[in-house]
Amino acid sequence: MRNFLKLRKNRTYNYSPRYYKGEGNPYKIEHKLDKYRSTANTQRGLKNKFSSAFDDLKNEGDKNLKIRFIVIVGVLILLFLFIIDFDLSIFLNP
Incomplete structure (x- = not known):
């Protein structure tokens, strides 16, 4: 009964891409046009x-x-x- 209430932890993997030879994080999701938008690179705040x-x-x-x-x-x-x-005639007849 005690193990039934205990949640199982998820497994973690230390994965790194084999053929990635670029700068920065390969998992960062960034829109292709964000670098051209002036509002995307501004400071935070409304x-x-x-x-x-x-x-x-x-x-x-x-x-x-x-x-x-x-x-x-x-x-x-x-x-x-x-x-x-x-009917546009309602505007033409006085």
Whole structure:
């Protein structure tokens, strides 16, 4: 009865990869694009993350991308209105 209540400990293994010849920890999970993000390498804390995000917003991006985004959103809105049969004549008749 005494062994029934006692939990068994998990086995531990000292495993090291055979062919790994790199720097750092091979088990560290890191996203491929984290080194290019400005918000990923900042100090911890919510205030620091928000301030770095606002700094990124101040930087000018690709203007063609912004125009393309606005056009795509506009087409999707018109397509949605067409699907639900929205009547635009309510705005034209006084």
